[in-house]
Amino acid sequence: MKKALFFLALFLLTAVACTASGGDDPITVTDPWGRTSPAVAENGAFYMMLINNGDNDDALVSVATDACGMVELHEMYDKGEGVMGMRPVESGTIPVPAGGSAELKPGGLHVMCMGKQIDFAAGTEIPLTLTFDNAGEMEVTAVIRDN
Numbered sequence: 790m791k792k793a794l795f796f797l798a799l800f801l802l803t804a805v806a807c808t809a810s811g812g813d814d815p816i817t818v819t820d821p822w823g824r825t826s827p828a829v830a831e832n833g834a835f836y837m838m839l840i841n842n843g844d845n846d847d848a849l850v851s852v853a854t855d856a857c858g859m860v861e862l863h864e865m866y867d868k869g870e871g872v873m874g875m876r877p878v879e880s881g882t883i884p885v886p887a888g889g890s891a892e893l894k895p896g897g898l899h900v901m902c903m904g905k906q907i908d909f910a911a912g913t914e915i916p917l918t919l920t921f922d923n924a925g926e927m928e929v930t931a932v933i934r935d936n
């Protein structure tokens with residue numbers, strides 16, 4: 790029984806590794822990260838570059854992680870008079886066109902982490918499950934750093 794569990798665990802690990810680095814995966818995610826913030830800060834954000842090497846348009850639909858009470862896809866926008874605000878992306882998804890990319894970065898598109906469950910200390914690694922319209926689920930690890 791123990792042995793069976795071991796092989797099951799091994800299989801699952803292999804499956805996750807393949808999902809993350811699969812050679813024919815049309816979507817590549819580079820440099821997922823989040824900014825350091827103390828546990829008392831209620832919210833945080835994650836950034837990354839989404840690259841679509843495939844022939845079909847795709848879109849980031851949602852992100853899930855145990856590190857946040859709730860996750861939304863957000864964009865920054867100009868409220869006027871030099872004041873920036875943020876809001877959920879209009880279509881609810883972040884488009885990643887075929888042969889193109891989408892950059893999530895400070896001051897722009899971001900994965901909003903509401904109700905942080907942990908301290909975002911430098912060096913902390915946070916697993917994220919990204920769900921794409923076509924490419925399906927993808928596991929990445931965001932690293933917390935200063936900028």
Ligand SMILES: [Cu+2]
Pocket residue numbers: 834863864875876899900901
């Ligand atoms: Cu936000």
